[in-house]
Amino acid sequence: xxxxxxxxxxxxxxxxxxRLSCAASGFTFSSYALTWVRQAPGKxxxxxxxxxxxxxxxxxxxxxxxxxxxxxxxSKNTLYLQMNSLRAEDTAVYYCAKDRAWALTGIYDYWxxxxxxxxxx
Amino acid sequence: DIQMTQSPSSLSASVGDRVTITCRTxxxxxxxxxxYQQKPGKAPKLLIxxxxxxxxxxxxxxxxxxxxxxxxxxxxxLQSEDFATYYCQQSYSTLPYTFGQGxxxxxx
Numbered sequence: 404x405x406x407x408x409x410x411x412x413x414x415x416x417x418x419x420x421x422r423l424s425c426a427a428s429g430f431t432f433s434s435y436a437l438t439w440v441r442q443a444p445g446k447x448x449x450x451x452x453x454x455x456x457x458x459x460x461x462x463x464x465x466x467x468x469x470x471x472x473x474x475x476x477x478s479k480n481t482l483y484l485q486m487n488s489l490r491a492e493d494t495a496v497y498y499c500a501k502d503r504a505w506a507l508t509g510i511y512d513y514w515x516x517x518x519x520x521x522x523x524x
Numbered sequence: 525d526i527q528m529t530q531s532p533s534s535l536s537a538s539v540g541d542r543v544t545i546t547c548r549t550x551x552x553x554x555x556x557x558x559x560y561q562q563k564p565g566k567a568p569k570l571l572i573x574x575x576x577x578x579x580x581x582x583x584x585x586x587x588x589x590x591x592x593x594x595x596x597x598x599x600x601x602l603q604s605e606d607f608a609t610y611y612c613q614q615s616y617s618t619l620p621y622t623f624g625q626g627x628x629x630x631x632x
Binding site: 512516 | 556558560562566567568569570573574579611613614615616619620621622623624625626
């Protein structure tokens with residue numbers, strides 16, 4: 404059974420940093436692209452960042468480019484999101500989601516339960 | 525970025541009703557359109573991909589249609605567990621893979 408478990412969400416001050424993790428099981432981790440999608444409180448879904456199966460290709464939304472870094476450790480079946488220079492508008496539940504293929508298709512067939520990041524002083 | 529517009533933003537319906545939600549994109553995306561269901565406090569769930577392909581395990585009362593810029597999600601006979609928020613999402617070649625603003629389906 405496919406499982407994605409996010410962790411690392413916390414309350415952080417503006418300008419601070421946080422690293423999110425997403426531990427995966429139940430599938431061949433390196434064979435699939437992975438994505439972070441966030442949802443601000445009471446709002447819709449926003450695509451944040453994605454990486455190919457090897458981790459060699461990475462992509463970012465303009466809103467986080469230069470501040471967030473996506474990475475993956477295929478030996479640990481874990482996806483990461485390093486978040487720097489955090490702003491109040493980054494406050495959201497962050498979901499990791501599994502793509503249906505090694506390269507990005509944008510079709511997310513499994514999602515984690517999410518982890519809450521709150522940026523506030 | 526490709527803009528997504530869902531209508532209606534909210535909808536009240538009864539168990540057994542047939543419901544259709546519409547998604548319009550700001551440019552043609554072929555059939556690169558997906559639909560997700562989200563219940564309060566839960567992660568989104570993939571229902572339909574590539575405009576009309578039913579994800580494994582999703583009941584057949586859900587169906588998708590359309591191509592180009594206009595798409596629909598139809599629930600043929602609403603069940604109590606279908607009351608949720610529905611999002612369309614484009615997965616055309618241009619990143620980011622944007623989502624619609626959501627349609628909240630409520631019990632009448």
